[in-house]
Amino acid sequence: MSTVTIHKCERLECNNPVYSCPGRLSRYCSRSCAGIGKHPSTTTRQKMSDSHMKNKTNWKGDNVKYVSIHRRVSAVLGLPDICEHCGKHSSTTVRLYWSSKDHVYRMPIVVSEWQRLCSSCHHIYDNKLRKTNTIICK
Secondary structure (H helix, E strand, O other), X not given: OOOOEEEEOOOOOOOOEEEEOOOOOOOOOOHHHHOOOOXXXXXXXXXXXXXXXXXXOOOOOOOOOHHHHHHHHHHHHOOOOEOOOOXXXXXXXXXXXXXXXXXXXXXXXXXXXXXXXXXXXXXXHHHHHHHHOOOEEO
16 A cells, blocks of 8 residues: 655645655645646746847847848848838839948847848949948947
């Protein structure tokens, strides 16, 4: 015959008895005391997200390069749908890109500092700025 051990629930607010069979140690009196099936709060999710990204070995924070900034812009602002200079739509065979208006790359990303351009307008816009040497990364 097996013996059942009785101890208190490990949750601080709960003092219910927990019945454990031999070979199986139960720590909580119920699934709700164990927290199974509960969703984390928004603050807890934010803390988990922050610690997850900062613990990555390749995480650079705000000290990122040109390609990484453009990837973040696409992730935050989504894919552009209309070129702001010539009015071409992305539904045609034209690729549209996000272009920095002043070529000063700042974090966090602000929508007003970026414009939607097709590849031909992007090249024209960048060539004008390259002649004046005003491309700056911060």
